[in-house]
Structure formats: C-alpha cells, structure tokens
Amino acid sequence: MQDQLSLTFSALADPTRRAILARLAHGEASVSELTEPFAITMPAISRHLKVLEAAGLVTRGRNAQYRPVMLDAAPLKGVASWVEYYRRFWDQSFDRMDVYLAELQKGNPDDRKQ
C-alpha cells in the first residue's frame, strides 16, 4: 500500500471507518464522541483515526484536552474520478453512452476536475 488511491480505498474498506466519516459529515467530533456508537474501545478508534489521517481523509485539531477530528473529503476526488471511468460499464443501455459522453463534454466542470 503506497499510492494515494490504494491508501484511500484501504481506509474506506472498513465499515467502522466509513461510519466515522459519515458522522464527521455532520461536523467535527471528539474521539470520545466517535467511540460512543461502537462496541470497540477508544484505542481501537484512535487507530482507525490514524488510518484515516494517513489517508488524508481527516485532520486533527487541539482544543484543551480534546483532539477534534474533522472530515477532509479531498482524497475522495481521486475515488470519484477512478470510478467514473467505469461508469460506462454499468450503464446497461449502450444508447445512453453518447448522452453520457455529451454530458461529460459540456456538463458540470466539476465532473472532470482532478
């Protein structure tokens, strides 16, 4: 595991970590708050956070004895563009392929970004 994309996919491969990200979508949280919904101990969550941080998916702050965790979705751009390449393979109707390409051509610039 070395490249950014592998690091990202690997971090996302765990349901606990995805749940943490989902929680952080509602705003930053402390480690205790993130631990609360799960049946595992705080050190385990702490290590999940380390994995997420290494993947660049969260950043940490400091607020007194708290270490607030915030979402950083930037690495997901890479995932989105990786998966976008394969969209044509699950759009079952080949007739829509040209529509899709046209969409991509003139559409929302964000779709192509990165």
Next chain:
Amino acid sequence: MQDQLSLTFSALADPTRRAILARLAHGEASVSELTEPFAITMPAISRHLKVLEAAGLVTRGRNAQYRPVMLDAAPLKGVASWVEYYRRFWDQSFDRMDVYLAELQKGNPDDRKQ
C-alpha cells in the same frame, strides 16, 4: 469484512487488482495474459482474481483450458453513490452547493440510481 461495500473497497485497495480491472476494460483476458505485465507469479494473480470475483467485480468463463476473466462493474455503482454523498465536501465553492443540489434534483436519473 462482510458487507458488499467493504468487500468492494477492499478489492480496489490493491494496485495490481485495479490494473487488472483496467486491463479488463479493454475486453476479457486469460489468466496468463493478466499475469504477463506483472512481476508476480500466476498463483498470485489467481488469488487476486479470486478476491475480485468474491467482490463481484469479475466473472469467469470457460474456453477449453482457459478461464477467461471479464469485468463486471456493477459493484462500482455502490462506490459511486457512496462517494457522491461526499462531493459537497470537496466542492470548495459553497456557492455551487445549490447548483449541485438543483443538478441532482432535475439531472440525469443515473446519477441517483442505486
């Protein structure tokens, strides 16, 4: 690792497996053909294929002594819709948030599918 999404992300976390998928985007291939570009042995590739198959990302056929491998991108729908939820967090311009939501509201139905 149990749920489909974890299975999919986990399968995608390896660069060799992603390279295999990229190769299969050009059409089905035999195990030998898939092994050729890599510095690892065929048994190793065979196991990567097993991982991809368990994730539903490839299907296998039989053609004489060959076991052709084909791409099945269906599980990537789940990845696309999972990541789509987080798009708003990497679209740096908050001004575009309403545009994005409007897009989602009226836009291509495929964007919301699954």
Next chain:
DNA sequence: GCTGTATTTCACAATAATGTTAAATAACTG
C-alpha cells in the same frame, strides 16, 4: 491413455491489520 498447456490448490512464510488491557502523555481545574 499420454503429453502439453492453462489454471488452481496446497503448504508454507512473512507481514499487515485489528482488537485488547495497562501505562504514558496532555491539558484543565481546584
């Protein structure tokens, strides 16, 4: 049936991932 080609399974080794409990560190609070 024997031989060659393609692929998988076996037995094994090395390393990574995930969780636990106990101890250490950081910072607030009186």
Next chain:
DNA sequence: CAGTTATTTAACATTATTGTGAAATACAGC
C-alpha cells in the same frame, strides 16, 4: 502541584493478506 478527563502509545494476541514453489486438476489433441 494533585487530581481528573481525554487521548495516545506500548505490548501483546489473533487473524487476514500476499507472495512463493510444488503438486493437483482440466481440457485438447494425437
């Protein structure tokens, strides 16, 4: 500074992952 709260690190156990070489299986063709 002593005590309390929040979090991380250490030491360890368990299980997964990934790779190897050797043997087994599947099929084709003579």
